[in-house]
Amino acid sequence: MPSENGLLSPQERDAALTRLDGWSASGERDAITKSFRFADFSESFGFMARVALVAEKADHHPEWFNVYNKVDVTLSTHEAGGVTHKDIALAEAMEAIAATV
């Protein structure tokens, strides 16, 4: 059961990761990460633009680094200090968007 602030236990986080394609726990902090690769900048930024709309609507935003066809994403919930269901939901949304690019 999630804690009061929504923080997932390591077991809950890892169970969620097994359902996500290519995501892993960050080695540096309580966060999940994935490096997306696209054909070019246009595809990368198209992906980012669609994710930005979802993120803004959910009021839950990614950390991301982009160079050309690469988008490295890190998700964590600042106010909870780690991974919550909000991060899993945003990761799932990113998967759905990336699948259509």
Next chain:
Amino acid sequence: MPSENGLLSPQERDAALTRLDGWSASGERDAITKSFRFADFSESFGFMARVALVAEKADHHPEWFNVYNKVDVTLSTHEAGGVTHKDIALAEAMEAIAATV
């Protein structure tokens, strides 16, 4: 005078930096960097979207990291191995866009 591949000399690069607000030479490689701060994610991503259009049109793209209201930018010209006039032009375009946000 720029070299054949357009690479600016350190003197030319530094002269260009003095004309740009808040940009500096990267300590790590031949590149220029600036950390932009905005009010929130919407402003950050609005800035990035407008820059993306300029970058795609010029076929010259930034490296950038965004989290919420922060956009850290690094500019360098991959095929030249360092800073060229393309980076200065993109930095100037970013300044003009940021000034309107």
